[in-house]
Amino acid sequence: MRGIFITIEGPDGSGKTTALQQVVPRLQQEMNRKVVATREPGGSPIAEKIRSLILDPLHTDMDSRTEALLYAASRRQHLIEKVLPVLESGDVIFCDRFVDSSIAYQGYARGIGEEGIREINEFATEGIEPDVTLYIDVPAEVGIQRIHANLDEREYNRLDQEKLAFHEKVRAGYQQLAKANPERIVVVDGTMSREAVAEACYHIIKNRYPSYF
Template sequence: MPKPIFISFEGPEGAGKTSVLEALISELKTKLGDNLVTTREPGGNPISEVIRSILQPEEDNGMDKRTEALLYTAARRQHLVENIKPALDQNKIVISDRYVDSSLAYQGGGRGLGIDNIWEINQFAIDGLLPDMTIYLDVPVEIGLARVNENRQGKIDRLDKESISFHQKVRETYLKLQSEFSDRIKIVDATQPLNKVIDDTRILINQILEDKS
């Protein structure tokens, strides 16, 4: 019987997560069929998608940073109970575009709320469920934001428009998490050509699939 596997993808703005995921999910669906479940945060179900629309407007909506952290956590809880956990209970492979590390990086680091504080409120939401592997695509802030401005016109939201300092804190927090939890969080150099980033990511996914088979 296949074993459940939970993989999350993380990265700062402009790291190329969408492009890498699109390429590899197409391959994996051919290989795994209905055994593969793909989803995203915030989102994945009606309640979480409504929260997403509140959290990710194009312009600043004056949201308090603690409110923001709590809304991301609420969306994550609904995502977990409605999407992730049922799929894992059916021994499926779940790939999520973002999970708890995003809150640690963006709200804990970027917003300055503290990693420990954000971890504590998210523990209530995720009840100890962490990915088997988190793939972190890393790119320097200047390169990432230049990619956003060049490639995502019309889709730029309020997080994309935050200060350089905010984005630097986000990346620093991701790197700190990767250093502390290197057994779970695997880093891929996203400054490489896209095909190389996809190849490196494919190797990591195949590794966890083989290890869990």
């Protein structure tokens, strides 16, 4: 039996990574299957090397299409090395970002367009999609305030240098995706406390997959 592929998405500063860090240990204790946490870009040795190229704050001259292709390459390697083996074993994998991120960031915010991003990622993933996606939604200005308030607690990368308008486009892209995919993408209010966001994410998963608890 194929396992469960869960992703968590959101603009920078949404708190999605913190939510994942709080929810995963609880799921590992309560679910009757192994629960693996991972991230994109990265998540496997080769994919992590590609991540370092993409997010290096010094790589400000990176072309938008180069960026999109590097994300897809990292995603392919991560899928083969990490995601598919977990799913094939019937277990649960919880991933910080997947294709939705590329559509929101490169498709919408960079202006490449959703269709082009979908095409290169269809090639990279061979059509693999998450079973459920938790989208942590926050206004762009809130996300930016959190980034600057927590620089000592998080990785500072090239995307953190972008202006407010870029992050507003990212959010708009995510909102369009959520509207178009209501059966897969569940919206969580990211302006709530960290504890409340984590609790909401936990209950979404528990309600969707009660037989795994």
